[in-house]
Amino acid sequence: MTNKYILAISGNDIFSGGGLYADLATYTTNHLHGFLAVTCLTALTDKGFEVFATDDEVFDHQLNSLKDVPFSGIKLGLLPNVRLADKALEFVKEHKEIPIVLDPVLVCKEKHDVEVSALRDELLKFFPYVTIITPNLVEAELLTQMTIKTLDDMKVAAKRLVNLGAKHVVIKGGNRLSKEQAIDVFYDGKNYEVFETAVLDTNNIGAGCTFASSIASQLVLGKSAKEAVAVSKEFVYQAIRHSDKYGVKQNYDEK
Known part of the structure; x- marks a missing residue:
């Protein structure tokens, strides 16, 4: 463990696959000392998968404790x-x-369109202050207010996000563009880089959280934004590929 401290401002995943669990596990793997400010708890209820926001005052106390x-x-x-x-x-x-990484999570089933729109506008305010943003395709569509169907669309969306104030962008395509290749697009305001790995047939959750926290870790360790994305893409691929060795996979429809 190094003497470098890294913070995750993130939520609890009751299934322990994503959120703060993925963040801390990734920090530890990279020999960094991880801290947490918890934004929410989650649980399965009779209404489905629900997110319960941390009380405003409690969240304030958490951040003040870490100042x-x-x-x-x-x-x-x-x-x-x-x-x-x-x-x-x-x-x-x-x-x-x-270095600051923003994973702009916007899609929760219990959110209404008005809430998503308000949160979108709030997240745009982060762009000038963060190093890189890591939206998936749906989040990129909501942030840019455009439809993304092709690799060229991903590049257009990445450029729009930079024009909205982001310094660096990586759009996570997952397997939505291709059932064989997981395609991500990185853009630094000048150049594009396309990252591809084979799609793995698993039911794992938390890959997006792990990807973002790995990028943050690599930035702390001195990598450039492009290098951090490349290393993290491979890290997540290998983590998913070997995941059967370390636990039981379960398919939660609510996720």
């Missing part, structure tokens, strides 16, 4: 509402000199 920790990096995951996102933004502004 003097000399963080070398921050990863932001699920911010369940505008109030908590605004509090996280103020914390980010105070740490804008360090």
Whole structure:
């Protein structure tokens, strides 16, 4: 373990596949000392998979408790509402000199369109202060308000996100464009890089969280944004490929 400290501002995943569990596991794998500010709890209820936002005052206390920790990096995951996102933004502004990764989680089944729109507008405010954003295709569509069907569409969306203030963008295509290849597009405002790996037939959850927290870890360890994405793409691929060795996979329809 190094003396580098890295923060995850993210939510609890009751199934322990994504969210803060993925963040801490990834930090530990990279020999970094991970800290947490928890944004929400999750659970299966009679209404399905639900997200319960952390109380505003409690979230404030968490961030205030961490204000003097000399963080070398921050990863932001699920911010369940505008109030908590605004509090996280103020914390980010105070740490804008360090690498910061924003995974702009926007799609929750219990959110209404009005809530998603308000949260979208709030997340756009983060763009000038973070190093890289890591939306999946659906999140990229919501942020850019365009439809993404092809690799060229992904490149157009990445450019739009930079025009909206992002410094670097990686759009996670998953297997939506191809059933054989998982395609991601990185853009730094000048050049595009397309990353492809074979699609693996698994039921794992948390790959997006792991990808973002791995990028944050690699930035803290001195990699450039493009290098961090390349290393993290391979890291997630290998983690999924070998996941059967370390636990029982389960298919949760609610996820």
